[in-house]
Amino acid sequence: MFTPRLELFPERIAENARAIIHLCHDHGIQVACVGKVVCAHPVIMRALEESGADLLADSRLENLRSLRQNGTTLPLMLLRIPTPSQVEEVIHAADISLVSDLETIKKISAAAMAAHSTHKVILMVDLGDLREGIWPSRLDEVLRAIIRLPGIEVNGLGCNLACYGGVIPTTEKMQQLIDLRDQSETSLGIRLPVLCAGNSANLPLLLADKMPLQINMLRIGETILLGRNVLDRSPFPGTRQDTARLVAEIIELERKPSVPIGERGQDAFGGTPEFVDRGVRLRAICNIGRQDVVIDNLTPEDPGIIVLGGSSDHLLLDVQDAQQPLAVGDEVAFYPGYGALLAASTSPYVRKTMINGISS
Incomplete structure (x- = not known):
């Protein structure tokens, strides 16, 4: 056979997906299955979709376009903060985007209006991992500006942990996101129904029954694709690693x-x-x-x-x-x-x- 080659096992990955999605759904949490580690390979993404994923997610517009062309019926999420020069592509390739930069959000608004559409966004808040997200002290200021923009629907707040800074998701970090959401809803008189609180690194918290009930969405990739606890790369309970x-x-x-x-x-x-x-x-x-x-x-x-x-x-x-x-x-x-x-x-x-x- 041809070498080098990467062998992927869709049925084993689907087995992992079902286990993780079941765990999340039992706790009232939607799962955005992330396919970027396999470049959103259509066979793998179809397996994730058939395993009960609520959304499909990727960081690359090219991969989202491919998913759209391959006929997925699930909402598509853009994980990486949109590039200002590509906002027209964003609104066509993705149904919902993680965002943080106000000027870029304004450009998305203009592109959505030009296309006679509405684009959903989740505003990212930096809880200390120091990758994307606005600083908590600016949350109301930025939200106040976003909710006035036509063509933009603010679905909720999100955060990212255990990526750049390796900051571990804890009950306290989750509660911080909840408190920020509650304060903004009260001060601005708005509803922010989605709390997209992280990635595979949040699963140990869920497994230990320490995840606050208000958290209702996670973005899961590595633990499904490789069966690993991403905090220490040990096998995650109920999954297989021969994927x-x-x-x-x-x-x-x-x-x-x-x-x-x-x-x-x-x-x-x-x-x-x-x-x-x-x-x-x-x-x-x-x-x-x-x-x-x-x-x-x-x-x-x-x-x-x-x-x-x-x-x-x-x-x-x-x-x-x-x-x-x-x-x-x-x-x-x-x-x-x-x-x-x-x-x-x-x-x-x-x-x-x-x-x-x-x-x-």
Whole structure:
């Protein structure tokens, strides 16, 4: 078969989706299933839709357009704050957008009016993770301006945690969002029915029955696609982790020293690599590299294989202790983490293959 290839298991992903959606629905929470880590592959997105997703979400307009063209009947959410130069595309590709910049929202309003439509928005509030969102002290000021704009329907408030700053969602953070919503509703005399309080990082809070009842929407990607608790990457209860597999091919197999010989400088990416002296070892080179995947985010299926590193086009492995004898032309399989899956899904040099069946 062609290598390198990314094998995705739609039925296993659907099994995860059903488990997570059931958990959320039991707590009165809608699920926006996020497909960006697989570039909104139509087979995977169809599996998520059929598993009970309430919305489909992505950060890229191209992916939302593809979902629309493929005939999804679900509302589509744009996750990344809209680009001012693309507001006309936003109102056609997405039904609802996460927003924070007032000037951009004004442009969305103008585009919506020109198209004789109404665009729904969720205003993002920064609760300390320091990525997108207005500062809480400006909430009423910005809301007051937005609610006057024609063509804009403010659905509610949102926040993002455990992404840039790694700030863990807690009951206190959730209550902060609730309090901000309640204060704004009172002071401005408006209704903000949706509290879109985060992503997969919120699920442990839900599992522990510590999520306030007022929270009613989450954006879930990684825990469905990879079955991981995103706070520590441990397996998330009730999900499976064998949902994706990256396969590369051995193009060289030689016994070599484990430490480079000669005066050393920076590597091709400007880093200064460090090496562990294991003596002379059997080393394999595979036909995939940093242009295609996050090498440090790969876990070999064979526990005896060690990922050493790589360059733009080559992946270097220590296969001295591999469980099976290897030869040039043999395939080596890996479980990709989030970063590796994202990169491999995006790379045009990695073939995407759908594998049917639930069983291992």
